[in-house]
Amino acid sequence: xxxxxxxxxxxxxxxxxxxxxxxxWLEFGEGDMxxxxxxxxxxxxxxxHTVEGKPFYDVDFALGFNGMYxxxxxxxxxxxxxxxxxxxxxxxxxxxxxxxxxISNGDIIALKEIEDWQSFLPMNxxxxxxxxxxxxxxxxxxxxxxxxxxxxHAYNEEYEDQEISKSAITKVFKVIGALKTM
Numbered sequence: 589x590x591x592x593x594x595x596x597x598x599x600x601x602x603x604x605x606x607x608x609x610x611x612x613w614l615e616f617g618e619g620d621m622x623x624x625x626x627x628x629x630x631x632x633x634x635x636x637h638t639v640e641g642k643p644f645y646d647v648d649f650a651l652g653f654n655g656m657y658x659x660x661x662x663x664x665x666x667x668x669x670x671x672x673x674x675x676x677x678x679x680x681x682x683x684x685x686x687x688x689x690x691i692s693n694g695d696i697i698a699l700k701e702i703e704d705w706q707s708f709l710p711m712n713x714x715x716x717x718x719x720x721x722x723x724x725x726x727x728x729x730x731x732x733x734x735x736x737x738x739x740x741h742a743y744n745e746e747y748e749d750q751e752i753s754k755s756a757i758t759k760v761f762k763v764i765g766a767l768k769t770m
Contacts, residue, residue: 602696602767603670641667642676642698648683649697649716649724673698676764686742687726690714694769697726699761709738709760716761719752726763 604611612619643664668679676698685693699716711730718724727740732751740750
């Protein structure tokens with residue numbers, strides 16, 4: 589596809605480590621599907637060839653608050669196909685350490701946009717949030733001090749909870765999963 593860069597060997601290694609699927613099978617479609625480390629097969633559709641790919645944007649979604657800059661690409665650089673993540677809208681990279689050990693700096697996360705988050709948003713789940721002042725963060729969302737606020741909680745105890753006005757939020761994405769880099 590035009591504008592997309594091919595996967596690197598590192599991409600295949602990361603996906604293999606995260607899913608237990610062998611790198612050779614991912615990259616070449618050859619050999620055993622499962623890696624030899626004793627991983628169990630992921631739950632996938634009967635026809636593995638129907639797994640739909642999702643775009644990967646080579647931009648960071650901060651694990652703290654981080655600005656979005658206009659020079660970052662808004663077109664996908666790759667397509668990622670990982671069984672079990674068909675409901676994701678897209679993938680992107682993370683930066684920061686506020687969500688360690690669940691999500692670490694450099695991990696790749698699968699995101700699903702929650703379009704009606706103002707109506708209902710399950711609490712104590714991990715979400716990626718974008719704000720009116722072009723900041724973005726990944727945090728556990730909890731109830732705020734009133735109905736107009738949410739509390740953003742980091743797994744890393746070095747970070748304090750932050751309360752945010754719902755009116756300052758422009759988009760909310762459910763973090764479906766993460767591909768670990770280490």
